[in-house]
Amino acid sequence: MAQSDSGRTGSARPGAPQRTAELKRTLGVGDAVVIGLGSMVGAGIFAALGPAARAAGSGLLLGLGIAAVVAYCNATASARLAARYPASGGTYVYGRERLGEFWGYLAGWSFVVGKTSSCAAMALTVGAYVWPEQAHAVAVGAVVVLTVVNYGGVQKSAWLTRAIVAVVLGVLASVVVVSLTSASSDAGRLDVGVSGGVGGVLQAAGLLFFAFAGYARIATLGEEVRDPARAIPRAIPLALGIALVVYAAVAVAVLSVLGSGGLGQATAPLADAVRAAGVPELVPVVRVGAAVAALGSLLALILGVSRTTLAMARDRHLPGALAVVHPRFQVPHRAELAVGAVVVAVVATVDVRGAIGFSSFGVLVYYAIANAAAWTLSSTVVSRVAPVVGLAGCLTLAFALPWVSVVVGVGVLGLGAGVYGVRRRLSRVER
Template sequence: MTQPVSDARLRRTLGVGDAVVVGLGSMVGAGIFAALGPAARAAGSGLLLGLALAAVVAYCNAMSSARLAALYPASGGTYVYGRERLGAFWGYLAGWSFVVGKTASCAAMALTVGAYVWPAQAHAVAVAAVVALTAVNYGGIQKSAWLTRAIVAVVLAVLAAVVVVCLGSGRSDAGRLDVGASGGVGGVLQAAGLLFFAFAGYARIATLGEEVRDPARTIPRAIPLALGIALAVYAAVAVAVLSVLGAGGLGQASAPLAEAVRAAGAPGLVPVVRVGAAVAALGSLLALILGVSRTTLAMARDRHLPGVLAAVHPRFQVPHRAELAVGAVVAVLAATVDVRGAIGFSSFGVLAYYAVANASAWTLSSAPVARIVPVVGLVGCVVVAFALPWVSVAVGAAVLGAGAAAYGVRWWWHRRGRAGQ
């Protein structure tokens, strides 16, 4: 029997190491295998500047999220922070941005798995991956954390091999690392937006706040640690691949890391990189489903989504109905739609989510020094979001507008009901 919604709480089992692994499983995922090419097309070798800018924005977001998560250690992340610090509407808008954007990301990661494992049957493999990982999540957060740890180990080993092979080859040339941006300032900003997609996984640590031991201590330590490791990995891989392919070759490569090791004279490593990409996408998908289901749980508790999704399984202590609902929606998308082009839309939604997080953190203190980080993060989110391709901006703004309209209709309906009593 499912626990009553009001009494249903998740079990605190994750320590600092587990939380860092969950964050890394989201960040060091399929993005590193796919995002470098589009970023190079946008900014040339200036993608390194874009990477640095994305890291600064991500750092500010991480610090704001860590401060807020320590105060509000409940599932839902910025949905909870915005609701508590700015009001119900802003919390709802953050939750809407996260759920919609990250659901698209889930489908994109599932299709990435299919594309690498069995390109001819990518959709079927994607659906199978979603079903399998939903089942893992259903079995409890500790099982998910252990699987994520294994995935992160495999991916880091593959990326380390790529870096060593590329930098150790005779075809590596430091002259190809010239940071002059062929796409100008706009190209660097667009590259930052595309690369930010790969950094956004640290939010998963905050959204799991109700399952972390001693959250006031664990979350502020885990978020920057996971972000720092991911930045070091991304920078090393970007430098290694650029030194072999150059900005032009990198921008034209459909599978940048595989092309880099082939150009470096190690074609035997290409299948290993392909397996690593598939495993990385699985890790991202696992963590994404975790995060989306927890935000769905928080929004269902407040009746912004159907209350039936707020149930917590009495044995496994997971939001099982939310997980099944998210898994079903992602499986349908993965079976019917090619959403790999939706990364820009997802980035727009995630940047909107973090804009609310920074605005929420701004209210925590009136001291000017304490407000520097959230101000930089808020401005960075807005600038980078609107530097994305115009189609992504237009679709993202339309979806956010639709969510705001739905909230307005619901608010009007409840107000009318109270007035009629």
């Protein structure tokens, strides 16, 4: 049941655990936009286009459009909720406050599990581009270094993300210009169809959504943004809009050179595009750009997962020791170290090539709950259109993903729900 609109996460609720020290508000609108871009304009655009093209064929651009519409609805819901509840945790907080404790918990569980998988995928992407023969070792090193950076304070993370975004945007701009101005570019390859079928288009949209989902990072950092009621609703659509323009330009440029068939067979689509465009000397630059992009995504992912872990630990859904905020750096240092340790364990031992699908499933469930929470903010029909479209879109795309991702995702969510039920029963017995 929805809570009162006046409810704030910063205030004590009956029976709720006492709040720990709050984080320091150091981020402005520009910083928040950059962190969102660092999450979105990352390795997804280097890696997701190929699998999406294999699924959708000539419907790739249509799939991108569907993913963008769902992402816009989710962004609108997140912005409205973040302005009302400017605390760390994102939809974990919104679901708890608007729908009830279980839905908040399920959102947090989906986010932490799904995005931890994304962290591992991004780390291994760094390793694959930097030193393929030692990809796991490089991935472990990347996680350790970025965990240390985050430990030093969110402002340092924002500055590093700003530099990474600048490099990645420069590389992507080069790919677009080289591809569109080459003799190999053919506008006829951009014909939109549904050669992969409706199911293929929806599956492509679900896979491409992985690359859009980074704006959640802005909401999960709500406790560290100055004037969040004003800044977050501005930052989220700005970051999403810039990312959409970049993705559309890159997709059109690469398709014009490779076509949907060639793109679907490409293992490194952007590198293959510049090679096909007759500029093979740009391939090493693209490889470096992909590694830098993956680092940017990994940096922002660790930030977001650690903040949701902090919020869940405050409410004792995770060990309370993870709710401690460092007295000097004003960051949830124990949560950051715990997230870093888990990701290191995954990348050191597991092949996570299927992590994109699994991560997309978890994040789509997370946003489905965000849209349901946003639906409760107003009773007017017009204000409820976007949440309804977002909720339906998230569930449709989640179950259109490859069946392995769906089965594993449902199983992990069921495990989380079981843990919640056992914990609730034990707490009642103790009383």
